[in-house]
Amino acid sequence: MGTAIAILVGSGLAEADSSWGVKLTDEGQRLKRSASKGSQGMRLIPGAISELLAARPLRRAPLDLPSAVFDPAREDYFDAARHRSDRTEKQRPGKRWWWPDRFGRYGR
Numbered sequence: 001m002g003t004a005i006a007i008l009v010g011s012g013l014a015e016a017d018s019s020w021g022v023k024l025t026d027e028g029q030r031l032k033r034s035a036s037k038g039s040q041g042m043r044l045i046p047g048a049i050s051e052l053l054a055a056r057p058l059r060r061a062p063l064d065l066p067s068a069v070f071d072p073a074r075e076d077y078f079d080a081a082r083h084r085s086d087r088t089e090k091q092r093p094g095k096r097w098w099w100p101d102r103f104g105r106y107g108r
Helices: 002-010 026-037 042-054 067-091
Strands: 014-016 022-024
Touching (some): 002 014
Antiparallel strands (some): 014 022
């Protein structure tokens, strides 16, 4: 996460404030809008942004994300993932979208 923020800030696509709030710059907003215009849905936007970033020179800003910020964010992410997994298990016991059944199908 820290590396991604450092690259976005160093490339002029985002700004980070002293409390590690991150927001896109005008240029970052334009890039985001241009990626979402031609895509067929939310799942394709990361790929479209990736293609746009590949055509740009990216630089890394000298930022180090402190563990006091990173650790709680990581824990929130893992808690949300555990919650989703528990909810899925209750809805479809024994089925996991990421694990194939005996016929090679995923989470059906």
